Amino acid sequence: MQTPAPAPSSDDPSKDPIPLPVRQTSWWVWITPALSIAILAVVIWQFRSFRLDDLLQTIPADPLFWVAFFGYYFTGLAFDFTIFRWLWHIPGEGLIALARKNVTNELIVDYLGEAYFYSWARKKIKMEGSPFGAVKDVAILSAVVSNIFTLAMMALVYPYAKSLNLGITSSALAASVGVIMVVSLLVFVFSKRIFSLTRTQLWAISGLHFARLLVGNVLLAVVWSLALPDVALGWWLVLATVRMLLSRLPLISNKDIIFAAVAVFAVGQDSEIHILIALITTLILLTHLVIGAVLAIGDLATIRVGRKEKRA
Template structure:
């Protein structure tokens, strides 16, 4: 394995290797642009244009939600690695886009390669920090989602779901929910202990909880400014559904899954079904369109471009690689 890695590194440093890798990087950028454009097209340009909310607050709140994660991660990773991160916000935006548009943790792979080249942090320390952050993020999200589910059940709206689901789907959903809540715990105790100190781990967990609650508040506000005459139980229902879907493992694009489920359950509102359908379509299009725009913006001017191949971890550090999300 070591010999293979050495030969690969030597090839990446050659003129041919650098040229091939440069072509691969540009092909990757083009493929990402095409892929995200197709996602927006799959939603339907005409439907989106006809149902876009007119209030500017909808778009302002969406932008705030989109940027909350990368902004919070500058504070989180500064706490984990004890390095200033605020000036690297563009890196965390790109990380968010990759995780949202591609397979989960593709953003972590990008951040690992970038950080190895720019932050001079040992590979093992980087991987431990990324692994622990992913675990703490999943635990925080599971905690908040569990609280939402309890509130949803106490609100007496469970019949909305039971009327929609048949018996087989109920069992599938139950199994998926169990996996969604147990998976973070299983991952947390996979190595019996988190590598971060108790103080750092506690502060990171707290930051993730605060960030999740802020995003939920922004999400409900965004919905309410478009359809203001709905009771809080309606938004609790859609918010719970969104958070539960976000916890389902092995789903490549949870935003589109929530869009489909939300359209199916849009008759839950006390008003025209088209209003909620238009709201969800606009939100789905904004998510995919923002991924496209921010990926393009962070591709035009990327600080200290990641050199493919030069940043591969050693055999020892590869053993600590975090699992795919």
């Protein structure tokens, strides 16, 4: 009878909470093709209602618009790759895995992408223990930093928001702020139990998340400014901040309508603002769909070729 291996100590912060052996079970093997098929199904369904002719008529002619738009779109991916490159020294292939993570979160179910990236990391990267802790910590820090950024911005814009009469009740706003503060406070109180990375790593990742928010908001403001050049860039920077602020409030409904009202109040041009918001939303979804379709078809083709080679 073999002596069972000693369980890892829970006091060792360098180990993940639930270390898992890396093994190629049928469940892990089918994760990627299953996600690829699901993404393709979503892509086909979404493209049924796309009217590309109407979309092309509203796109600005300035080529810098596309530079700024794709810079904004890929900001999150670039910072995610920077974080995991620093933590694990992941190869360039990690960009594809992170792109699939983002598309999966946006098109299927939020945080399902993290589950996929976790499985990819377990199979592709040699490290002690499971990468579960690092993936978890990065996701939690992203939410916490966004919450703190939101609270700081709310303190700045609240005096102006009160005078706009945008349909946000005081009780809903207070409840939303309360949820954000409680969640963030709980993370800090139980940080020793929640996080598995070192304090230095946590601070560095928090700084990168903060930089991602700043860069993303600036690029989004530039995108809007190039689409409507008659409006000063400074107004778009303020509106980009307001947009992120609204996106983080958990108990506020009709966020797109509220944001459109803020934008119209700030810069006027009622019809142009609504067209611009619809344009950017549509372009982001279309980019998700195109990238998701390319990755899914590539995955399925690779799997098919691999099976043929094994049979030969």
